[in-house]
Amino acid sequence: MRDWRRGAAVLLALGTVAGVGAAWGDERVLAHVDTEAEAATNLAQDIWSLAELGYQEEGSSRRLQGYLAERGFAIDTGAVNIPTAFVASAGSGAPVIGILAEFDALPGLSQAAVPRRQPLQSKGAGHACGHHLFGAASAAAGAAVAAWLEETGRTGTVRVYGTPAEEGGSGKVYMTRAGLFDDVDVVLHWHPSDRNDASPYSSTANKSGRFTFHGTAAHAAAAPERGRSALDGVEAMNFMVNLMREHVPQESRIHYVITDGGDAPNIVPEQAQVYYYVRHPQAERVAELFERVVKAAEAGALGTGTRMEYEVMHGNYPLLPNDVLARLVHDNLERLGGIEYDAAEHAFAREILATLDGDMPPVDSAGEVQSFAFRQNMGSTDVGDVSWTVPTVGFGTATWVPGTPAHSWQAVAAGGTSIGHKGMLLAARLLAVTTVDLLENPELRAAARDEFEGRRGPDFEYRALLGDREPPLDYRR
Amino acid sequence: MRDWRRGAAVLLALGTVAGVGAAWGDERVLAHVDTEAEAATNLAQDIWSLAELGYQEEGSSRRLQGYLAERGFAIDTGAVNIPTAFVASAGSGAPVIGILAEFDALPGLSQAAVPRRQPLQSKGAGHACGHHLFGAASAAAGAAVAAWLEETGRTGTVRVYGTPAEEGGSGKVYMTRAGLFDDVDVVLHWHPSDRNDASPYSSTANKSGRFTFHGTAAHAAAAPERGRSALDGVEAMNFMVNLMREHVPQESRIHYVITDGGDAPNIVPEQAQVYYYVRHPQAERVAELFERVVKAAEAGALGTGTRMEYEVMHGNYPLLPNDVLARLVHDNLERLGGIEYDAAEHAFAREILATLDGDMPPVDSAGEVQSFAFRQNMGSTDVGDVSWTVPTVGFGTATWVPGTPAHSWQAVAAGGTSIGHKGMLLAARLLAVTTVDLLENPELRAAARDEFEGRRGPDFEYRALLGDREPPLDYRR
Amino acid sequence: MRDWRRGAAVLLALGTVAGVGAAWGDERVLAHVDTEAEAATNLAQDIWSLAELGYQEEGSSRRLQGYLAERGFAIDTGAVNIPTAFVASAGSGAPVIGILAEFDALPGLSQAAVPRRQPLQSKGAGHACGHHLFGAASAAAGAAVAAWLEETGRTGTVRVYGTPAEEGGSGKVYMTRAGLFDDVDVVLHWHPSDRNDASPYSSTANKSGRFTFHGTAAHAAAAPERGRSALDGVEAMNFMVNLMREHVPQESRIHYVITDGGDAPNIVPEQAQVYYYVRHPQAERVAELFERVVKAAEAGALGTGTRMEYEVMHGNYPLLPNDVLARLVHDNLERLGGIEYDAAEHAFAREILATLDGDMPPVDSAGEVQSFAFRQNMGSTDVGDVSWTVPTVGFGTATWVPGTPAHSWQAVAAGGTSIGHKGMLLAARLLAVTTVDLLENPELRAAARDEFEGRRGPDFEYRALLGDREPPLDYRR
């Protein structure tokens, strides 16, 4: 283990002077991003308005594909059995740099671009995780790199991966499992945020399942002794999982909602269902914990005279960090700098802040870049599986008012304004210059690969946590 | 207490010879039922097809009102604040005999009139409690009595009460509370069944409530310590109620479904809801038990750092039996006899029976009348409240294949065939002759009133179990 | 089934005139009871003072055996593997009438013979179920019958069964299982009570078990994730049993205490135990319910990563009533009459009543005999198993102040005074005259046997609910 770390450090020291310094010189790609700015903004707004849920992003996916096709990308939509997934390629030959593009929305978070709670549509969806910006920035960066490749005549390929259903659908896992990243040198991703940060970080592994219990219906007043309540099975399972919380590693996370709690009080419930997520920073721990949760479900059925079956819904690896790549992105981000608000944006930000509780960072922190340090996030992402297959790096830019949590209406609101657009364009610029750096510097790619191999270990073999299941295309219906 | 019982017995003995015997002589009213048979069958089928849920029975109510208006009834729809309730009157002056008419369907039980499970509409409603027959038979009996009143020139009023939302909506309670039965001498009702039975019986009192818990949302992986799960509140309440089961009178019934178990596993649920029914043969016991359930809800909130509020949804008194009236109906039913199946009906019955488990009565029991004996049903009905306000009597006829439970698709199926229609017409005939008996015999009415007063006790004062709440017109939306 | 009932009724009618009337004539046996009165009172007081727990009643058993041996009884103590059980016989040949004698005390109920709470010994045992009176009255009745047999020269045998550990030890079940009652014609028993009652009655079948869970100990603060709490297993089992309460016949009773809840909070409990009773008026239902409880225990282990084993502790059949015998005893009791208090006893009773809550019967009700009607008790007794093996009858006399519940300190107190002694002597008289009636009247014995056979049914085969286990001689240690 120590070898790659030392090697990486040495190379980084060199890199800062030679490789990266040299790469940065080619600012031409930024001009191409500027050219795309208006189109990318429109693209983002269209997806924001569509606000389509996981695996149902037909309009959003079509819009992204159209944008890229117009800019000369070849589109492949047949690679996995997911109608809204695609791989768009430009340039030719090695090296191959991939850029991920997400575009799914979240249910129940419909919201206008105003600094107060105002749904556009009752119970409608909204881009509370900013994936409309994610998709648009990645597409714009891809377009800029494609133009740069053509302009400079360099060899190399840029690919934009249209990856659906990040929110609980694990779209990228199916794409990883299908081998779509196997020939890529480095994968770049980013995420909308309330700050600009390119530190190395990890996330938690996650495995989810729906546990369905089947009981025996009976009139709850006339013959309750003939019934066996499926909801009893759910509650017994939950009880035992809640007892289990004392006896798991403290970094574990287990959470559930009851998705079917019976139909009517006067009928002993024949069916009931509970939906679980199980997380931990390590994939092996998650696999073990999930098995214990399954045991609790089996016990819930056994002890209540019901029957249980479960369906694994999704599963993600933790993000495998890469210090070589993170340092490269961080240095680029520092050069590009943060985001300045104009007066209207300041006013909007102040109104948003008034709706949030807790200690808030200053609004001007949107203009800063966070210091470089490893961070362990407790959330999960399907980029995790990609990151165990190919050296991968990500970052965040301030697309939301500082202090805004993800999955909030405040995130939807800011994402529909110029605040979101500025963050998106910064992301596009950072993706573009970093891609060019990686295309131009074989040493960087090699150092990233060394670190990647070292972290995975020699015996690593990728096996999706979600097993062999097919994509749950209807999980949001 | 002993006085009225003895008095009733004496009067009954006389009644059997004199009053009732005399009344039965007037078979003219049965001819009027026969005249209505076809129209009543069409009426029932229309309501069966509409299959409208509680308080949403616009079409069904309109159809019933139209039928009665055409036959000279005066319709009053403004009496309570329920759009689908009505009171239809014919004749004039005292005595006043009321006939109840229900017409609401049950969710999720859509079914074709075939002897195998075949929904007409996915997740649609169906008449699994046969209220289409209930409404149509009562309307037809009312029409026949109205014709008889006109034909004979007798003084007296027949009223058909259109009572919505029996299934969990307690429509009759609001009508009772508003005094709509205060000037009635006797109320008749009936219910579709798998047998012909006019025994005296009671039901359980019932009080239901929705308990909504409010917690604090948080990202379930990133900051679970900042969240307080509303679902925890629900589960804690349920836990304590389940412990309580050991410490309630054994005839109590408490049952619940979780109607909101959280939105998504990765968010600590901000809101959750559980829907409870509490029953016992005595209304006072139900009031006490409900208070204990409320305490468990308060405790669930206290112990999980959440907030709780609840809404009483409905509440029914137990049926107050009346032996004088039950004996009258029973004797009439024995004279009218049961139902004979033709070959096609026999074949249908055999196919239905093949789909049911347990010890089944013989198909030919549809032709019999059950012996006279008191029966305690554990189910509930909003007729209960009527029965504590005015002397009330009910019965069942075999509208379903013997062995069919209520609230089953098999009940919907049979209710849409000639089996259901035959049972309905028997009910209409029994309602009609009994109404005429009651119009003609003041001694019967007085004896029924004596028994009624004796059973209620001198200090009884009616107070709806559901309190002052307004009808929950959207409880099925 | 109807045959034996009709037969019994016929015979009873005859019996009242002929058989029983004739039997009663022989009042000589009552004189023998009077002769024993003082010795019996001393015997009772000695056992009251010893207050020995189940299977540890060495002193009490010895005292009873000595009393009977002195009066010519042959004592057999080797019949079952229980040191404190015995069978004492007098007379010879058929018929054989058995009289049961209990003598075990209850833990924690030590109490002086005063009308206020005053333990004789901290945490000591006390005769809160009056078994000291039970044993002494039965022995005295046996002695009187033995003297009568000798005096009259009649053929016949009277047996006094010394039956230990009624309170949770099921001593009689082992004696029944060993065939000790197989050649007996009728068995008589009685029980201390707050009233005089010889109605036919039944009790609940009962099966109990200790469920022991084994987990993995760990430091609860330093390494809770390595521990698996045995107490979690207990709580999970209990949770599922509490859910089960909704889905059992309403006459079921399930109750438990946690007999081992872990040693110290800072150690994850390696062992924990819960002790369950399961009851229902029918033995088959109890067997089924117990299996469901075992399933819940297995599920509790499965879902918490622990291991479970259980030991059936005791098991009783319900009492099989016998109307023929009950009527005989009831008539005898009416002739003997109730109990009159003197002034001191009245004063004692008033003081006792002041310590009790609820609606109390009048003190003078000790002088009455309760009316004859079937009663279903929800408690259990190991006399149940005897009653399914041989026609059996029991009754109660007022040994406690009216209104006193069993298992109370008030019962211990009265049982140590002349109130208890008077009740005991009434019981001895009633046992004695009834035994003589049965010895003298073959028709009575035959009618009782007919009813017995009819109630058991032709296919009945006795199988102890506690299975093959040996007596738990240390269950009270």
Added chain:
Amino acid sequence: MRDWRRGAAVLLALGTVAGVGAAWGDERVLAHVDTEAEAATNLAQDIWSLAELGYQEEGSSRRLQGYLAERGFAIDTGAVNIPTAFVASAGSGAPVIGILAEFDALPGLSQAAVPRRQPLQSKGAGHACGHHLFGAASAAAGAAVAAWLEETGRTGTVRVYGTPAEEGGSGKVYMTRAGLFDDVDVVLHWHPSDRNDASPYSSTANKSGRFTFHGTAAHAAAAPERGRSALDGVEAMNFMVNLMREHVPQESRIHYVITDGGDAPNIVPEQAQVYYYVRHPQAERVAELFERVVKAAEAGALGTGTRMEYEVMHGNYPLLPNDVLARLVHDNLERLGGIEYDAAEHAFAREILATLDGDMPPVDSAGEVQSFAFRQNMGSTDVGDVSWTVPTVGFGTATWVPGTPAHSWQAVAAGGTSIGHKGMLLAARLLAVTTVDLLENPELRAAARDEFEGRRGPDFEYRALLGDREPPLDYRR
């Protein structure tokens, strides 16, 4: 906050050269420890054999006081209301160095000094935390320092604090609350261990309570509806606390045992009790969490119709580390070195290791000193409260076979052999030389005080977590 850290670092750098280096020169005190070796060993063995539980350590306390009095210490036993607490002083004037001495044993861990499970006494107590060694080493070190003070004529006081009931009794908290440490410059403590380690470390704050529920007794079969189970209250409380586990900071620890789970299954439990510990690295968090646990207890009572009261049993602050002092002790420990086993000890160690599971350190690690690094222990100690009152430092020596966990019979066994004695003497030597260092170096004391003040913060005010309660002198009875 940064000031003291920088200051400490500077002083440490100096200290290593000047202060500490100079102090070490005075090896004379080690000769005094050697003189005490045999007596100290006998002292330890006597306390090991007494094995007295918290607040019942009359013999052990007397033996320690006698040892110290013989060596010229003045003994004060009246300072707090605890019969077995004492303060022994030698020397005079400032500075004052305190040495803590514990001596209580643990229940259920009686064990001979042999390498296999062999209790000396069934259910007896044993020194499974090595407090016999703790007390003896501290007394011996105190004696050696007293001799050194006399020999050298230096001004200064050494105090040995006899601190009872560390295991759950929080003896030191009452001594701290009474101000017994207010005039001390530095407090030293140590702990038996399976390794030699003088790193700075912290522990968790801890607050414990017994929650007693009061219900209504009733016959569980005859009248369960009249009972309210106190055990229901306990189980409801536990349920809500187990739900709470998801919503507490992950470093929290909450654990419980049920100390009273009811008397007999056939009685609805009138009383039940559960004993909770609540921990977290920060005292404020523990106070908050304990309040939430109390809320769950109140809710458990509210929701089950029972009544609850609770008694705070003990409460400890976390250890406040002191790097200045820890570095001093660590350097001294490195100079003194670890422990070498002879052949017999090696054989004993191998037999012990065969009884332990998991990854074991090598036996020879008893000869090593662990590297210097901060450690967060999740266990708790009442030294915590001392450490927030006066600069405090502790360490461990290998008194147990490497790999032995505390609170195991293996710890009792080794503690009764020469392995334990060697570890104890190393501890005595390290305490003695460190005390002399501190007596001789005012700069060290000042630096330790600076760090102490900095870590506490300017606004700190000591308030015992256990509040105003008096010592629970009978908590182990």
